[in-house]
Amino acid sequence: MLIVAVEFQVTPDKRPAFAALARVLEGPTRQEDGCRFFEFWSDLDETGRFLVFEGWESMAHLEVHRETAHVAAFKSGATALGIESMEAQRWTATEPED
Secondary structure: OEEEEEEEEOOHHHHHHHHHHHHHHHHHHHOOOOEEEEEEEEOOOOOOEEEEEEEEOOHHHHHHHHOOHHHHHHHHHHHHHOOOEEEEEEEEOOOOOO
């Protein structure tokens, strides 16, 4: 399984708009083939800090995800909002043995 974590930083006044934009991405992504989990989280102390945690069955599934219309809409909206920063990390994980 592939695990991805992405941190977004927006100015606090753009938090509501970014949260709405995240919802546009979250629902359809969860329905995609190969998506194990996809969750946005908001930092309780830093008003404009969001994290998204993704789990994918394979890199191929993630690559298909990156080409979807809802990802394109999210990218366009994020650009319009003026995201202050974005940092992504990716790991490969194995399923635990019983």
